[in-house]
Amino acid sequence: MSLTKQSRYRRLTACVAVGTALLTSAACSAAAQPTAGASASTGPVRDGGTLVIAQTSDVDPGGFLKTSLGNILSEYQVFETLTLIDSKTGKPTGVLAKSWQLAPDARSIDITLRDDVTFHSGRKLTASDVAFTLKKVQDPATGAANQPIAAQITSMKTEGDHELKLTFSKPTPNIFDLFETMPIVNPTTYAGNAAGKVVDGTGRYSWTSWTPGGKVVLTKYAKYRDAKNTHLDKIEIDVINDPTAIVSAIRSGRVQYGTGIAALDSRSLAKQSGYALVTSGGSALSLAFDVTKAPFDNKTVRQAIQYAIDRNRIDEQVEGGQAEATDLPWRSSTVGYDATQAKHYTYQPDKAKKLLAEAGAKNVTLNVVTLNSPESTGIFQIVKNNLAAVGVTAKAVPLSPTEYDERIAKRDMGAPAVLIMASNALSPASQVVSRPEYVASGNLLKFQSAQYSALVRKVTAATSTAEQKSAVHDYNAYLLDQAFTVPLVTRPTLTVRTQSVGGIKSTQAGFIDLGTAWLSK
Numbered sequence: 001m002s003l004t005k006q007s008r009y010r011r012l013t014a015c016v017a018v019g020t021a022l023l024t025s026a027a028c029s030a031a032a033q034p035t036a037g038a039s040a041s042t043g044p045v046r047d048g049g050t051l052v053i054a055q056t057s058d059v060d061p062g063g064f065l066k067t068s069l070g071n072i073l074s075e076y077q078v079f080e081t082l083t084l085i086d087s088k089t090g091k092p093t094g095v096l097a098k099s100w101q102l103a104p105d106a107r108s109i110d111i112t113l114r115d116d117v118t119f120h121s122g123r124k125l126t127a128s129d130v131a132f133t134l135k136k137v138q139d140p141a142t143g144a145a146n147q148p149i150a151a152q153i154t155s156m157k158t159e160g161d162h163e164l165k166l167t168f169s170k171p172t173p174n175i176f177d178l179f180e181t182m183p184i185v186n187p188t189t190y191a192g193n194a195a196g197k198v199v200d201g202t203g204r205y206s207w208t209s210w211t212p213g214g215k216v217v218l219t220k221y222a223k224y225r226d227a228k229n230t231h232l233d234k235i236e237i238d239v240i241n242d243p244t245a246i247v248s249a250i251r252s253g254r255v256q257y258g259t260g261i262a263a264l265d266s267r268s269l270a271k272q273s274g275y276a277l278v279t280s281g282g283s284a285l286s287l288a289f290d291v292t293k294a295p296f297d298n299k300t301v302r303q304a305i306q307y308a309i310d311r312n313r314i315d316e317q318v319e320g321g322q323a324e325a326t327d328l329p330w331r332s333s334t335v336g337y338d339a340t341q342a343k344h345y346t347y348q349p350d351k352a353k354k355l356l357a358e359a360g361a362k363n364v365t366l367n368v369v370t371l372n373s374p375e376s377t378g379i380f381q382i383v384k385n386n387l388a389a390v391g392v393t394a395k396a397v398p399l400s401p402t403e404y405d406e407r408i409a410k411r412d413m414g415a416p417a418v419l420i421m422a423s424n425a426l427s428p429a430s431q432v433v434s435r436p437e438y439v440a441s442g443n444l445l446k447f448q449s450a451q452y453s454a455l456v457r458k459v460t461a462a463t464s465t466a467e468q469k470s471a472v473h474d475y476n477a478y479l480l481d482q483a484f485t486v487p488l489v490t491r492p493t494l495t496v497r498t499q500s501v502g503g504i505k506s507t508q509a510g511f512i513d514l515g516t517a518w519l520s521k
Contacts, residue, residue, distance in 0.1 A: 045518050048231070055073055062194025062195075072510070073512050076515070090335070106175075220232060230515065231519075262374050288437055304355035306345040349386070368395065375421075440452055440456045
């Protein structure tokens with residue numbers, strides 16, 4: 001199932017792309033792909049074999065530019081991006097791009113491609129292929145994850161087969177957020193991708209077959225530029241809609257790696273001999289308010305509710321200690337992240353009561369839209385109990401993912417409060433222009449002010465590290481003060497592997513990289 005434009009912000013799943021890009025104008029050179037989420041194997045590296053993995057959503061062969069949830073296990077095996085963000089350093093590393101030079105004012109970038117890359121069809125990769133992909137991403141009809149960033153490109157000039165210059169309408173220091181979520185496609189076969197018969201990428205594995213609703217088979221691409229480090233013969237991706245059935249398949253040995261399993265089940269299985277957790281990506285889970293609905297049009301009420309919530313209890317009881325209680329949506333490695341700001345709303349029920357009294361808010365009752373999932377339900381129960389302790393009655397409005405997405409698309413959640421789950425992989429400069437709860441225009445929560453718009457512009461225009469720190473710090477301060485959306489926790493995505501599998505990696509956006517994975521037995 002591919003994600004709608006409005007829903008990508010939530011799962012983006014893987015989100016989509018990159019979190020904390022520390023972008024500079026210095027020239028960079030290609031390096032290894034990031035190893036965030038990599039897990040050690042109990043056995044030695046071995047060549048050969050078929051890795052069988054499982055996911056709950058069907059693959060979407062026409063949605064590789066959309067950051068579709070169903071492609072989380074196949075996208076980075078079949079396709080490659082220009083760059084990826086190293087989750088530890090926050091800096092871009094080269095994949096298809098050999099080198100690049102971002103202008104000091106971040107208004108242009110010169111890219112040099114590797115000259116040893118071929119599509120699985122045998123055709124050589126050229127700068128024209130990158131330009132074609134960029135134009136597809138620019139088109140709103142494509143539904144690409146970071147279309148707002150691509151829209152800033154005003155000129156694409158190719159020089160020969162391996163040189164490309166992009167010019168932007170304004171400083172675009174977050175261009176690597178776009179590159180992270182933009183697999184380069186073959187223009188000659190792209191239109192046929194949706195049929196799933198021919199899907200032509202440049203990755204370590206070629207697309208062999210797809211049975212809709214059933215499985216995808218990927219085969220080692222023998223002519224890959226670094227084929228000696230591609231260890232598996234094949235990867236089989238099985239679609240198993242029931243998460244508990246995936247757990248059973250892993251226990252039985254039929255599947256060696258599974259995604260889409262409930263966090264509690266993942267942790268429980270990983271505690272047993274022969275299994276291990278793999279962490280990837282990450283999400284921020286926030287409590288947000290429609291600021292046009294009384295009494296939440298009063299920021300003092302919004303602040304009071306944030307003080308009423310025990311974030312540490314959510315981490316301990318729902319997330320099993322794997323989350324971080326925080327008030328900021330960014331990763332802790334983000335330029336401008338402030339640990340003091342992140343702990344602004346500590347658990348202070350007495351202060352919450354005092355603020356509610358000052359605001360004249362009595363007998364407050366609110367409906368809270370949540371996803372109909374074990375995690376969201378668990379978080380809501382803690383929020384409900386915390387609010388009851390300060391005299392506020394909360395009632396859940398659980399929705400299916402489809403209905404939840406539809407309400408977001410309409411910019412009307414149908415309730416004054418909502419529990420939002422969204423990827424926190426994007427840099428602040430990208431989140432504030434792409435996530436519905438943060439955008440300055442058409443905000444999901446109906447929040448708008450001249451000061452907020454100015455702060456968003458400051459974040460998106462910051463190019464140097466010093467400018468980014470200042471812009472994000474000022475944005476954080478205003479966001480916390482206005483409290484129209486404040487995270488409760490941030491947490492990684494948890495998946496489970498058998499200990500016979502090694503070399504699993506993930507992109508910062510949370511997509512799985514099995515390019516150099518192996519089976520030890």
